[in-house]
Amino acid sequence: MTATLEPVDTPGAPPTDQPRPRGFSLPKVRLRHRGGSPLASGIAVLWLSVIVLAPLAAILVASTGNGFAGFWDAVTAPAALASFRISIVVAAVVTVINSIMGTLIAWVLVRDEFPGKSVVNAVIDLPFALPTIVASIVLLALYGPGSPVGIHVQHTQIGVGVALAFVTLPFVVRAVQPVLMELDKDVEEAAASLGANGRTIFWRVILPALTPAILGGAGLAFSRAIGEFGSVILIGGGIPKETEVTSQYIRALIEQDSPVDAAAVSVVLLAVSFLVLLVLRGLSGRAAKRQELDR
Incomplete structure (x- = not known):
């Protein structure tokens, strides 16, 4: 314009x-x-x-x-349904966790001062730059056999969740951080002067203002998690019906010379991702409008 x-x-x-x-x-x-x-x-x-x-x-x-019948058979095969379940459930759990932890990290980066803050702020973006297969190698070395921290989650859904949490955390942090930086502190001070405690100020003043950003970051995190491939290869192992996410199942179909079935499964994955993004963006828009009306 x-x-x-x-x-x-x-x-x-x-x-x-x-x-x-x-x-x-x-x-x-x-x-x-x-x-x-x-x-x-x-x-x-x-x-x-x-x-x-x-x-x-x-x-x-x-x-x-292969026609509609072939499409339906491909997306309702037991292995396909199992991969959908693993991908959607683990991605949803990781999204909820990262929505909470990402908001907390953004809060610390904006409101607190501590030595090495600039380094931590730069490390947040590391999953964006790090090749996902490298992330899988790092996670395997840390949480696989012979783990230096005594945690072994290779070939488990927990290991898949750890990998997805690693690659999706920056989406929430970077969505919430700029909104938190621009948040008017006068409103918080006014609420405090009226007798509101810190918990009330957070739930009634700060959180409603951050909700649109949190939902937007959560939508991006879920979409990335549900389609992630590289970071879960080694730590998850791709065990059918146990740790095989849909992206790995699609690769298996291609290796089996079934590109049509792979395309059918991909369409379902795209539809789920698009639907979640659409819902979360709608909720984010409503929250933003409600926040504007309350001002």
């Missing part, structure tokens, strides 16, 4: 090329908004279509290669 400034004639105002007398105020201006450039809009739509819409359409078409 572009905006143009148009001066509104003010009776008695001197010309703009003459010095303003003392006490003279600038003439009022009116903002006139115009639509964006058609070329920019066309480029944006074209890029979105090539990068996102075309691949989605292709996988939808590929998933119906």
